Amino acid sequence: MFVGKVYIIVVFYIDLFSCISFYGPIWSYRDESAWPGGFCKKGGKRQSPIDIRTNNVIKDFERQFITNGRLKFIGYENVLSSGINNGHTIQFSTEGDPNMHPTITGGPLKYTYRLEQLHFHWLSEHSINGAKFPMELHFVHVRADLNVSTALSKKDGLAILSVFCNVQPELNEDQLEASEQIMQHIPLLMRTGCRVSGVILNLRKLLSPKINSYFTYLGSLTSPECNEVVVWIIFNNPIYISDAHYHLFGKVGKGRHNFRSQQKINNHQVFQPPDAFITTPKAVIIVTDVFKHVTQFFQNITRQV
Numbered sequence: 114m115f116v117g118k119v120y121i122i123v124v125f126y127i128d129l130f131s132c133i134s135f136y137g138p139i140w141s142y143r144d145e146s147a148w149p150g151g152f153c154k155k156g157g158k159r160q161s162p163i164d165i166r167t168n169n170v171i172k173d174f175e176r177q178f179i180t181n182g183r184l185k186f187i188g189y190e191n192v193l194s195s196g197i198n199n200g201h202t203i204q205f206s207t208e209g210d211p212n213m214h215p216t217i218t219g220g221p222l223k224y225t226y227r228l229e230q231l232h233f234h235w236l237s238e239h240s241i242n243g244a245k246f247p248m249e250l251h252f253v254h255v256r257a258d259l260n261v262s263t264a265l266s267k268k269d270g271l272a273i274l275s276v277f278c279n280v281q282p283e284l285n286e287d288q289l290e291a292s293e294q295i296m297q298h299i300p301l302l303m304r305t306g307c308r309v310s311g312v313i314l315n316l317r318k319l320l321s322p323k324i325n326s327y328f329t330y331l332g333s334l335t336s337p338e339c340n341e342v343v344v345w346i347i348f349n350n351p352i353y354i355s356d357a358h359y360h361l362f363g364k365v366g367k368g369r370h371n372f373r374s375q376q377k378i379n380n381h382q383v384f385q386p387p388d389a390f391i392t393t394p395k396a397v398i399i400v401t402d403v404f405k406h407v408t409q410f411f412q413n414i415t416r417q418v
């Protein structure tokens with residue numbers, strides 16, 4: 114008698130996409146005066162977002178604010194996350210063991226910060242010399258030694274990285290690969306309450322191409338309750354998304370924008386790292402030198418003539 118082996122195949126069904134009915138957000142971008150929270154209503158000394166005037170930015174040669182060298186990113190390559198349309202924005206939150214979440218340290222940060230989520234604003238919230246970008250990505254990090262509710266009461270409880278997005282009709286292969294990994298999920302998240310899970314993102318590719326060129330200041334959350342707890346790090350070199358991708362966001366929430374109005378400059382002091390100025394590329398120094406010598410050479414000749 115033949116006794117065969119019995120194989121049991123277990124099929125796991127993973128719920129990757131779902132929508133729940135939402136009671137709707139309790140605050141809206143249509144009426145900021147109705148936002149909950151004292152800081153949102155009355156303002157404060159370091160509210161965000163702001164317009165960054167580059168003439169007023171302090172180049173931090175003396176390391177008054179940027180005291181910890183270069184920014185260091187750990188674990189941004191394969192990040193397990195879930196995306197949700199929460200009625201205010203589209204947000205991707207980190208999933209799984211918090212100890213495995215990406216972290217950032219260095220630059221103006223005195224602590225290590227753990228990535229909690231990233232989300233989109235269209236148009237950008239911050240601007241540079243009055244110019245806004247089509248979109249701004251916020252990577253929200255919480256101090257790794259604190260839980261979220263404690264972090265919301267510390268002056269440096271959160272660190273938010275801000276990456277501007279520019280739009281162009283055609284992307285090159287690298288730009289397309291970088292944006293497609295996240296943009297492919299947006300059509301599933303057009304309606305409030307829709308969610309997609311099990312998304313793996315290479316977030317390094319969504320960071321600015323020059324990660325040590327940024328503006329930084331102590332500010333606030335740009336949504337209720339506008340807590341003054343944020344170390345902002347705003348990269349000045351944008352990433353690129355396609356026209357087609359940008360148009361998708363116009364349809365999220367029926368074309369409604371989701372940026373807070375800009376806030377009055379009060380105690381804000383915006384800094385820039387010194388590296389960008391000290392480490393002028395060698396080629397530039399040489400060319401400048403050559404130019405000086407050549408100019409002097411011709412001046413001498415002219416004099417002799």
Ligand SMILES: [Zn+2]
Nearest residue numbers: 232234251335
């Ligand atoms: Zn934001």
